[in-house]
Amino acid sequence: MPTLLRKKIFVLFTVFLFLFLQTTCKNKNPSPVTAEKPDILEELVASMTLAEKIGQMTQAERQDITDGDIRKYALGSILSGGGSTPAYNTPGSWVAMINGFVKESLETRLGIPVIYGLDAVHGNSNAANATIFPHNVGLGAIAAGNIEKGAAASYTAGLITAKEMLACGVRWTFAPVLGIAEDVRWGRTYESYSENADIVSVMGVNAIKGLQDGGAAACMKHFLGEGQTVNGRNQGNALLDREGIERILPPYRAAINAGALSLMPSFSSVNGIKMHQNKELLTDLLKGEMGFKGFIISDWDAISQLTGGNYKAKIARAVNAGVDMVMATNGRNMWMDFIKNLTALVEEGIVPVSRIDDAVLRILRFKQSIGLLDNPLTNNAGQIGTTENRSIARKIVTESLVLLRNEKNVIAKLPSYKRILVTGQGANDIGMQCGGWTITWQGNHGRTTAGTTILEGIREAAKDASVTYAQDGKTNGIFDVVIAVIGEDPYAETQGDRTDNINLHMFDIDMLKEVYKYNCPVIVIMLSGRPMTIGDEYLNWDAFIAAWLPGTEGGGIADMLFTDLNFTGRTPYTWRKTIKGEILYPFGYGLTK
Numbered sequence: 145m146p147t148l149l150r151k152k153i154f155v156l157f158t159v160f161l162f163l164f165l166q167t168t169c170k171n172k173n174p175s176p177v178t179a180e181k182p183d184i185l186e187e188l189v190a191s192m193t194l195a196e197k198i199g200q201m202t203q204a205e206r207q208d209i210t211d212g213d214i215r216k217y218a219l220g221s222i223l224s225g226g227g228s229t230p231a232y233n234t235p236g237s238w239v240a241m242i243n244g245f246v247k248e249s250l251e252t253r254l255g256i257p258v259i260y261g262l263d264a265v266h267g268n269s270n271a272a273n274a275t276i277f278p279h280n281v282g283l284g285a286i287a288a289g290n291i292e293k294g295a296a297a298s299y300t301a302g303l304i305t306a307k308e309m310l311a312c313g314v315r316w317t318f319a320p321v322l323g324i325a326e327d328v329r330w331g332r333t334y335e336s337y338s339e340n341a342d343i344v345s346v347m348g349v350n351a352i353k354g355l356q357d358g359g360a361a362a363c364m365k366h367f368l369g370e371g372q373t374v375n376g377r378n379q380g381n382a383l384l385d386r387e388g389i390e391r392i393l394p395p396y397r398a399a400i401n402a403g404a405l406s407l408m409p410s411f412s413s414v415n416g417i418k419m420h421q422n423k424e425l426l427t428d429l430l431k432g433e434m435g436f437k438g439f440i441i442s443d444w445d446a447i448s449q450l451t452g453g454n455y456k457a458k459i460a461r462a463v464n465a466g467v468d469m470v471m472a473t474n475g476r477n478m479w480m481d482f483i484k485n486l487t488a489l490v491e492e493g494i495v496p497v498s499r500i501d502d503a504v505l506r507i508l509r510f511k512q513s514i515g516l517l518d519n520p521l522t523n524n525a526g527q528i529g530t531t532e533n534r535s536i537a538r539k540i541v542t543e544s545l546v547l548l549r550n551e552k553n554v555i556a557k558l559p560s561y562k563r564i565l566v567t568g569q570g571a572n573d574i575g576m577q578c579g580g581w582t583i584t585w586q587g588n589h590g591r592t593t594a595g596t597t598i599l600e601g602i603r604e605a606a607k608d609a610s611v612t613y614a615q616d617g618k619t620n621g622i623f624d625v626v627i628a629v630i631g632e633d634p635y636a637e638t639q640g641d642r643t644d645n646i647n648l649h650m651f652d653i654d655m656l657k658e659v660y661k662y663n664c665p666v667i668v669i670m671l672s673g674r675p676m677t678i679g680d681e682y683l684n685w686d687a688f689i690a691a692w693l694p695g696t697e698g699g700g701i702a703d704m705l706f707t708d709l710n711f712t713g714r715t716p717y718t719w720r721k722t723i724k725g726e727i728l729y730p731f732g733y734g735l736t737k
């Protein structure tokens with residue numbers, strides 16, 4: 145029998161077998177991610193052409209593809225970068241967009257569905273009017289006070305995030321961050337839970353369990369040493385000996401045991417070697433010693449960032465180091481060049497076919513274990529930002545607040561005050577409450593999405609009092625108390641890096657000078673991704689609360705101010721007066737009332 149005919153019969157048999165198994169062993173509920181690797185997938189890989197295999201290893205940004213690309217190149221994944229949303233940012237539009245991509249992938253020869261991913265890092269935070277939870281720094285504050293309470297909050301936030309992702313047809317999030325931030329000058333400190341490895345392990349594992357019990361898939365990131373770079377520089381270099389590496393591995397070991405089956409390397413370097421080409425850490429340690437059975441997805445165009453050689457040479461180093469799927473973003477040519485170059489590298493024997501097969505099998509195993517092969521399409525859009533989800537998030541906000549100062553128990557007197565002045569841009573700013581990775585990559589000031597501001601919460605809680613708002617603190621009147629909200633502008637990643645002190649904005653300093661003139665108690669609330677360096681300014685404050693980046697449910701702050709609930713949050717980071725200076729509040733500090 146002619147070889148070609150024999151080949152065609154084998155391929156047809158494999159496809160039939162795959163489709164038969166897909167229909168007969170239909171799994172109604174996507175199973176939580178497991179490391180199960182059915183033989184059928186090995187046979188499927190064996191039946192794939194090189195082009196189909198490399199297609200699976202390619203992830204393109206939704207704006208960098210045109211109709212037909214997914215089908216023609218058998219692309220494995222599409223993503224939304226931060227803030228990359230369908231024209232109408234509604235669950236229905238998200239579902240229609242993603243189903244469109246999936247349907248196109250089902251029309252390929254083997255019909256392997258494309259997987260859609262994005263950064264749902266504190267709620268489904270690209271989606272308008274989704275429930276936005278406190279960023280990880282706030283969740284870490286819960287854990288620093290009570291690890292069980294923190295675990296529960298992390299699990300719940302993950303579970304609801306998953307449900308609001310699935311309501312939009314999104315199955316995979318690039319979260320949680322398992323980095324251990326050890327220098328608060330790092331712009332991604334708020335994406336980390338804490339400087340304490342145990343807290344990061346427990347919180348990361350529970351985030352993963354919540355996401356996966358909610359039917360979504362997690363992606364541990366950014367492996368390894370992102371929080372240990374010199375001077376806290378984002379994407380910088382971490383000097384780590386074996387002991388130093390062992391010290392920051394526990395969160396990843398725990399996450400692997402919790403069933404996480406995707407991982408993103410860090411842009412940063414360890415001992416001068418970029419993580420995305422670090423074979424010793426990605427393959428020998430992670431996949432070998434630690435037994436990671438999932439797949440490695442690169443960070444945003446991180447291959448281009450590698451040092452030395454052209455794009456083709458960088459691809460070879462990254463894929464041979466253990467990267468399985470490449471986030472080939474920054475334009476359509478980028479992912480097309482990735483495909484072209486990797487194909488050439490395999491044909492030239494520089495990247496072994498066995499490495500390609502291993503990468504593709506890992507990707508297919510991931511898709512199979514999250515139920516994507518069995519149920520690739522989303523039937524209909526669901527609800528996001530529901531009253532129930534928001535009230536749960538609001539309770540988590542109350543648990544995340546850290547009371548750092550409360551002279552003469554002024555907080556307890558708040559309900560008795562009749563003339564309240566609220567000041568500061570952050571008092572009436574959903575965007576500032578949420579920080580980066582909210583609706584857009586960097587986040588923005590203003591009413592960027594549905595939610596409750598701190599001021600709205602106070603007005604709601606202090607019904608018998610007159611509540612005046614003056615953003616700059618300037619107003620006429622006599623007041624019993626001032627609630628002044630200060631903090632950081634929204635930012636993400638390197639935009640948040642600081643080379644030295646994280647000082648208060650001049651606007652806030654001027655506003656505080658105004659409010660001191662009223663000669664009444666001043667309660668300061670700080671919205672920030674990390675401890676800001678306040679020197680001795682706090683001595684002018686009668687009370688001081690760290691609210692971190694609480695998300696859309698700012699009402700949770702008023703709940704703590706106007707009820708006699710105990711403050712259970714504690715600072716997840718050492719708080720210094722100045723960078724590297726005197727410790728003001730040690731890790732784990734906080735008052736109960």
Ligand code: GLC
Nearest residue numbers: 224225226263318365443444
């Ligand atoms: C970013 C981040 C990473 C994120 C990815 C996709 O640069 O480093 O955390 O998941 O790109 O948005």
